[in-house]
Amino acid sequence: MINKIYHSMDEAVADITDGSTILFGGFGGAGVAYELILALYSQGAKKIIGVSNNPGYHEEGIAKLIFHDRLSKLVCSFPNNKQSYVFIEKYNQGKIDMELLPQGTLAERIRAGGVGIEAFFTPTGAGTEVAVGKEEREFNGVPCILEKAIRGDYAFIKAKKADRWGNLVYNKSGRNFNPLMAMAGRITIAEVDEIVEVGELDPETIVTPGIFVQRVVKRSGL
Amino acid sequence: MEKRLLTREQIAKRIAHDLQDGDVVNIGIGIPVLVSNYVAPDAEIVYHSEQGVLGMGKKAKPGEEDPDLVNASKEPVTLVPGGSYSHSSDSFGMARGKHIDVAILGGMQVSEKGDLANWKVKGAKLGSIGGAMDIAIGAKKVVIAMTHTSKNGEIKIVKNLDYPVTALRCVNRIYTDLAVIDVTRDGLMLKEIAPGFTVEDVQKVTEPPLIVSEDIKEIQI
Numbered sequence: 001m002i003n004k005i006y007h008s009m010d011e012a013v014a015d016i017t018d019g020s021t022i023l024f025g026g027f028g029g030a031g032v033a034y035e036l037i038l039a040l041y042s043q044g045a046k047k048i049i050g051v052s053n054n055p056g057y058h059e060e061g062i063a064k065l066i067f068h069d070r071l072s073k074l075v076c077s078f079p080n081n082k083q084s085y086v087f088i089e090k091y092n093q094g095k096i097d098m099e100l101l102p103q104g105t106l107a108e109r110i111r112a113g114g115v116g117i118e119a120f121f122t123p124t125g126a127g128t129e130v131a132v133g134k135e136e137r138e139f140n141g142v143p144c145i146l147e148k149a150i151r152g153d154y155a156f157i158k159a160k161k162a163d164r165w166g167n168l169v170y171n172k173s174g175r176n177f178n179p180l181m182a183m184a185g186r187i188t189i190a191e192v193d194e195i196v197e198v199g200e201l202d203p204e205t206i207v208t209p210g211i212f213v214q215r216v217v218k219r220s221g222l
Numbered sequence: 223m224e225k226r227l228l229t230r231e232q233i234a235k236r237i238a239h240d241l242q243d244g245d246v247v248n249i250g251i252g253i254p255v256l257v258s259n260y261v262a263p264d265a266e267i268v269y270h271s272e273q274g275v276l277g278m279g280k281k282a283k284p285g286e287e288d289p290d291l292v293n294a295s296k297e298p299v300t301l302v303p304g305g306s307y308s309h310s311s312d313s314f315g316m317a318r319g320k321h322i323d324v325a326i327l328g329g330m331q332v333s334e335k336g337d338l339a340n341w342k343v344k345g346a347k348l349g350s351i352g353g354a355m356d357i358a359i360g361a362k363k364v365v366i367a368m369t370h371t372s373k374n375g376e377i378k379i380v381k382n383l384d385y386p387v388t389a390l391r392c393v394n395r396i397y398t399d400l401a402v403i404d405v406t407r408d409g410l411m412l413k414e415i416a417p418g419f420t421v422e423d424v425q426k427v428t429e430p431p432l433i434v435s436e437d438i439k440e441i442q443i
Contacts, residue, residue, distance in 0.1 A: 002244045002266045002304075115315025116360055165268075165277075165304040183319060199303025206306035209276045211246050211268070211321045 004166045004216045005195060009039035012189050012217045016045045016154060019072075023110065023152035023181035024052035024062055031174030032061050033156040033191040035219050040156075041065055051075040051110065051150055053103060053177055055087030066090055075150065077103040102130060105147055107180055113151035114183025114212070121146055155185025159208070162192040163199075166213030167206045175207065182212040189215040225418035227399040232443045233367050235260040236414075237326060237397050239442075240365075241267055245323040246316075248272070248357055251295045253367040254326035268304075270322055272353035274313040277305020294353070314353065318360035325361035327354065329368040329396070331378050331385045334430035336393040336405035338366065339385035349386065358389035370398035371427050379403070379410070380429045400424055402441060409433050414441045 006012040013036060016022070022040075026032035040048075041064055050071045056063025063086040065071050074096060079087055090096045101109070102124045112120055121144035125131050135146040157178045159168040168190055170178060182188045190208075195218050228236065234256035241247060241257075243265040249255055258280075261267050269278040271294050278293060279300035287298035301307075308316070316322055331339040338358055342349025358364055371378055379396065396403045401424045402414035412432040415424055417440055425432055 001264075002268070111315075114319050115311070116318030116320060163304060167304060167306055183315065183321075201306075203277075203301055203306045209306040209308060209312075209316075210304065211270070211276055211316055 002210075003164045004210070004214060005164050006215050006217045009035045009191070009217055009220075010042065012036065012215045013039045013043050016040060016043060018045055019047045019049075020045060020153040021049040021051065021151070023150075023155040023177075023185055024050055025155070025157045025176065025178035025181050026061070027053055027173065027176040029057060029061070030172075031158045031170065031176050031178050033158040033189075034061055036156045036189055036191045036217070037061055037065065041068070041070070046070050047072045049073045049075070051106075051152060051181075053077050053106065054081065055079050055084045057081075057083040059086060063087060066096060069095055071096055073097040073099070075099045075101065075106070077101050077106050100130070105130075106150075107177060109147050109150040110177065110180045110184045112147075113149035114180060117149060119146050119148045150184060152181065152185045153187065155181040155188040157182050157185075157188060157190040157208075157213070159190050159192045161194045161196055161201060162190055162213070162216045163196050163201055163210070164216070165198055166190065166208075166210030166216055167201050168192070168208035168213060169201060169205055170207055179208045182208045187214045188212055189217065191217055191219055193219055193221075223418040225423075226416060228416055228441065228443060229399070231256055231259075233397050233399060235443060236402065236441055237365065237367055238262075241265065241324065243267070246270055246276070246321065248317065248322050248325040248361060249294070250325070250327040250354070250357070252328040254328065255293070255295065257326055257367075270313075270316060271299075272313055272317070272357065274308045274310060275299070275301065275305065276308065276316070277302045279305070314356045314360075317353070317357045320360060320362055322357070322361040324363045324365060325357045326365050326367055327358065329366040329378065329393075331380055331383050332366055332393050332396055332405075333380055333383050334405070334410050336391045337383050338364070338388045338393050339383045340388050342386040344385045354388050358392045363394045364392045365395040365397060366393055367397050370400040370424075377427055377429050400427065403428075403432070406433070411435050412438060414439055416441050417443075
């Protein structure tokens with residue numbers, strides 16, 4: 001029988017080692033797996049390479065990890081935000097590295113990682129700071145740059161509902177990066193509001209099929 | 223002892239025996255389609271079918287057919303509880319992205335390095351690739367179900383392919399009507415033999431030299 005359900009956040013993140021690459025779903029505060037991140041904080045892993053559109057607001061989410069110097073690098077698209085003062089300060093102090101990417105490229109590089117495309121050409125970023133060190137080529141007269149796949153040892157996903165197979169549905173714009181990161185994580189852990197019986201989710205509305213999910217944990221909501 | 227080659231159903235049954243509870247399995251057309259008939263009833267195997275079905279169930283009964291729900295052979299099938307649909311890009315992403323545990327494919331030729339040819343006959347002008355190349359390159363484990371030799375007695379397990387290549391170094395195990403053979407770094411390892419046959423019988427119809435497994439046995443059918 002397939003059963004991907006874990007009984008606690010702590011159990012679900014227990015095996016994460018120092019130096020792991022973790023994909024963190026979310027756009028700002030929407031679709032962030034806050035409870036998994038808190039469990040990772042308690043678990044203690046260091047030198048994490050994080051991939052997340054934003055560096056977390058205030059001292060919440062991955063901002064808490066950054067504040068405690070647990071991330072060595074962040075791959076992101078939108079770090080310079082007033083509420084992301086924790087990251088900005090650590091970055092200015094040289095305590096965290098960063099790879100800055102256009103948001104669409106970030107999303108597509110993660111998708112590429114999930115679906116076994118090693119690299120692709122995109123016009124976004126050609127002729128800009130983002131192109132530095134990347135192969136440039138023209139297609140149909142359009143200058144493009146070569147972007148490589150991003151994969152994670154783990155992916156932290158926030159979804160609305162799951163079943164024991166790991167099928168997921170999301171809530172509104174909380175979907176954002178989550179389905180892509182679910183595909184690109186070697187071990188994808190989904191934090192969900194509700195766990196339902198297999199067969200209850202409408203096959204037409206399942207956004208992330210269970211094949212991409214290894215662990216499911218229900219939020220405590222505390 | 224009487225020499226008995228395996229039937230197509232028996233090859234399928236032997237393959238089914240190796241599937242693990244929880245495996246996500248892609249099944250190609252031909253012998254592979256038969257495999258699901260022989261899986262242990264208490265095992266939850268998730269069948270992936272390239273056109274975008276994950277959790278494919280049995281063939282649809284008369285009257286239950288939906289022309290929009292078909293298997294890779296375009297026959298009407300059903301979906302099991304927990305199953306889902308995806309578009310073609312995501313469906314092949316599952317394969318290419320190494321999310322499928324086992325792909326069971328047919329074969330025209332397999333080389334000792336695990337190179338696979340199964341999409342076009344040698345010398346033919348036209349063949350169909352379909353999903354073969356994406357699945358062969360992407361599944362975590364690729365196993366081949368085929369007859370050991372062709373209808374005309376031509377050897378199919380060869381040193382080097384002379385049929386058009388589907389994917390290089392992708393095959394892990396070959397199940398034929400005569401033997402079960404693993405592709406290893408050192409070469410092809412003979413694991414099991416059909417009832418009544420000898421190692422020499424298998425070697426006679428296999429071009430590369432076979433390494434004989436220490437625990438070689440008769441195929442249980």
